[in-house]
Amino acid sequence: MRKFKVLFFLLFFVALAHSLEPYVDDKLLDDITKKYNMFAKKRFVFLQKTLDSLESADDLQKLNAVNEFFNRVRYASDMQAYQKTDYWATPWEFLGKDMGDCEDYVISKYFALIYLGIDSKKLFFTYVRSTKFKEPHMVLTYFETPRSEPLILDNTNFKIFPASKRTDLIPIYNFNGESLYKISATGTGKKIEEQKSHKKWDELKLNMQRKKI
Numbered sequence: 597m598r599k600f601k602v603l604f605f606l607l608f609f610v611a612l613a614h615s616l617e618p619y620v621d622d623k624l625l626d627d628i629t630k631k632y633n634m635f636a637k638k639r640f641v642f643l644q645k646t647l648d649s650l651e652s653a654d655d656l657q658k659l660n661a662v663n664e665f666f667n668r669v670r671y672a673s674d675m676q677a678y679q680k681t682d683y684w685a686t687p688w689e690f691l692g693k694d695m696g697d698c699e700d701y702v703i704s705k706y707f708a709l710i711y712l713g714i715d716s717k718k719l720f721f722t723y724v725r726s727t728k729f730k731e732p733h734m735v736l737t738y739f740e741t742p743r744s745e746p747l748i749l750d751n752t753n754f755k756i757f758p759a760s761k762r763t764d765l766i767p768i769y770n771f772n773g774e775s776l777y778k779i780s781a782t783g784t785g786k787k788i789e790e791q792k793s794h795k796k797w798d799e800l801k802l803n804m805q806r807k808k809i
Contacts, residue, residue: 619711620644624688624807631809632692639691643708650712659738662708663749663756669704670695671751684800688809701751702736703800714738716772720746725766737770773797 620640629637646665650658672695674683687704690696696704702721710716718739726733737746737759746759759767771794 618644619647619708624809627807627809628688628692636692636694639694643691647708647712653712655714655718655738655740658709658712658714659747659749659756662705662712664754666690666701666704666708667751667754669701671697673697682796684796686800686803686808688807692809698734698751699796702734702749705736705749707804720770720772722746722748722770723768725768726764727766728764732768733765735765771797773801 620643625637625640628640643665646661650661653661669690674680674697677683677693677695677697678685684703685693685696685700687707690700690704699721706719706721709719720737720739722735722737724733724735725731735751736749738749739746747756748759748762748765749756750762750765759765773794
C-alpha cells in the first residue's frame, strides 16, 4: 500500500510538471527562427532559462531579473521598428526584432511576470511625463498592496526604485488591462471609468492570443 502511494504521488507530480506549458514552446522557437534568425532563437531560449531559474524566487527577485533581461533590448521608435506612429508589440515581436519603444518593454515585462505567478492586480502600465527627456513615457509599476508605494520598472534604468525616488517622472494615469485609474501618492487611486475599452490593449490581447511574431 505504501509503495502504491509513493508511486501515485510521483506520477502526480510528473503529470503536473508536464502540464505547465513553457513560456516559449518549440513551435514558437521554430516560427521565430524562420521569421528572424538563429540569434533571435537564442534570445528566446535564454529568456526561457531565465524564467525557469526564477520559479522559486520572491517577487522582488523576479522584478529585478525580468527588468534587467528586457532592458538589454535596444530602444527604437515605433516608426523605426514597425513603420507606424504608435504600435504595441507582443513580446515575441519585441524580442524577435531585438528593438522597441517604452511600451514594448512594459508589455514584455508584464507578461513575463504574469507567467512567473505575480498577480496581475499588482502590475500597472503607468503613463508618465519624463522631465529628463521632456516627453511622454511609459513604465511598469508594481504595488505590493493597493496602498503600497509602487516600484518603478523603467527601460531607462536597470535599477528598480520606489516612486518617491523617481522625481523625474510625473505620473498621469495607471492602466492594468481592466480599468483606468487616477494617480495618488498612496496607491492605485480612484477608478475613473468602470468599463473603459483601451484600443491598444484590446489589439495587443488579440495579438497575444495569436502569438503574433
